[in-house]
Amino acid sequence: MIPPAFEYARPGSVDEAVRVLAGAGEDGKVLAGGQSLLPLLRMRLAFPELVVDVGRIGELRGVREDGDTLVIGAMTTHHEVVRDPLVRRHAGLLAEATATVADPAVRHRGTLGGSLAHADPAGDLPAVALALDAELVVAGPGGRRTVPAREFFVDYLQSALAPDELLVEVRIPKTDGWSFHYEKFHPVAQSWAIVGVAALVRRDDGHIAEARVGLTNMGSTPLRATAAEEALSGADGPEAVARAAEAAAEGARPSQDLAASPEYRRHLARVLTRRAVLTATGWG
Numbered sequence: 001m002i003p004p005a006f007e008y009a010r011p012g013s014v015d016e017a018v019r020v021l022a023g024a025g026e027d028g029k030v031l032a033g034g035q036s037l038l039p040l041l042r043m044r045l046a047f048p049e050l051v052v053d054v055g056r057i058g059e060l061r062g063v064r065e066d067g068d069t070l071v072i073g074a075m076t077t078h079h080e081v082v083r084d085p086l087v088r089r090h091a092g093l094l095a096e097a098t099a100t101v102a103d104p105a106v107r108h109r110g111t112l113g114g115s116l117a118h119a120d121p122a123g124d125l126p127a128v129a130l131a132l133d134a135e136l137v138v139a140g141p142g143g144r145r146t147v148p149a150r151e152f153f154v155d156y157l158q159s160a161l162a163p164d165e166l167l168v169e170v171r172i173p174k175t176d177g178w179s180f181h182y183e184k185f186h187p188v189a190q191s192w193a194i195v196g197v198a199a200l201v202r203r204d205d206g207h208i209a210e211a212r213v214g215l216t217n218m219g220s221t222p223l224r225a226t227a228a229e230e231a232l233s234g235a236d237g238p239e240a241v242a243r244a245a246e247a248a249a250e251g252a253r254p255s256q257d258l259a260a261s262p263e264y265r266r267h268l269a270r271v272l273t274r275r276a277v278l279t280a281t282g283w284g
């Protein structure tokens with residue numbers, strides 16, 4: 001279908017983008033890689049009067065270190081994230097999970113910031129950002145603020161971003177010394193997760209000292225499987241991991257759709273958590 005008519009702006013800096021967005025209020029929409037927004041426009045599920053293309057803002061791109069933190073510009077594409085040596089070294093879980101997003105064409109256009117701002121619980125990267133304890137830096141008319149990932153995802157396709165705010169960068173505490181794995185169950189013919197599990201594990205003396213588990217598509221927002229995380233602490237082998245993974249779906253309210261029932265999704269969360277942690281630890 002043909003999208004509805006809209007005005008188009010292409011600001012050259014973050015400050016200019018914020019000014020343009022503030023002028024448009026509820027009627028403005030940021031365009032990043034367009035891999036989610038353009039389908040919504042074409043299906044006439046979104047009707048912005050102004051589309052603000054941030055694709056030419058150089059300061060939104062790239063990866064840098066800031067002490068123990070990795071800083072990734074919102075407009076960094078999935079392809080760039082997967083290949084970046086700093087991401088691979090200090091936030092390997094993000095590189096691994098991003099490589100499972102869609103196909104090469106989508107990964108060359110789609111961006112990390114777009115995936116997080118879109119706040120789709122079926123997207124792979126929101127759950128990964130939660131597991132990584134990422135922080136999101138947002139620019140608005142009143143200046144910049146930092147939102148922890150656990151406060152960013154508010155509801156289905158709804159984030160903590162106001163209409164006049166721009167996601168600028170994603171700050172990820174380095175996970176050097178942690179092992180990790182992203183396990184995703186998806187239909188053969190497409191890449192969207194029916195359920196996905198992002199696991200990060202820090203080991204000490206043969207047992208798990210600390211575990212973080214993020215869940216994809218287990219509710220209206222991405223989730224942390226906190227009961228499983230607690231149960232995994234102290235686990236010293238595959239049997240203990242299997243017992244702890246039984247808690248993975250606790251508190252989750254997964255949806256019913258054509259792909260899966262809520263019961264099946266809970267089953268997948270348990271199985272995939274076990275697999276993800278066993279792969280991360282090398283005990284599988």
Ligand SMILES: Cc1cc2nc3c(=O)[nH]c(=O)nc-3n(C[C@H](O)[C@H](O)[C@H](O)COP(=O)(O)OP(=O)(O)OC[C@H]3O[C@@H](n4cnc5c(N)ncnc54)[C@H](O)[C@@H]3O)c2cc1C
Binds near residue numbers: 110
């Ligand atoms: C065929 C296909 C398969 C896909 N498969 C997967 C998959 O397996 N896993 C997965 O996770 N995703 C998948 N996706 C989605 C893909 O990852 C998109 O890249 C991503 O969802 C959106 O990123 P984008 O840069 O294209 O954002 P856009 O589409 O440009 O924007 C998405 C939304 O975020 C807002 N936005 C974007 N950037 C900012 C910003 N900096 N500040 C404020 N708001 C912003 C926009 O206004 C819009 O509402 C798929 C997409 C397609 C087309």
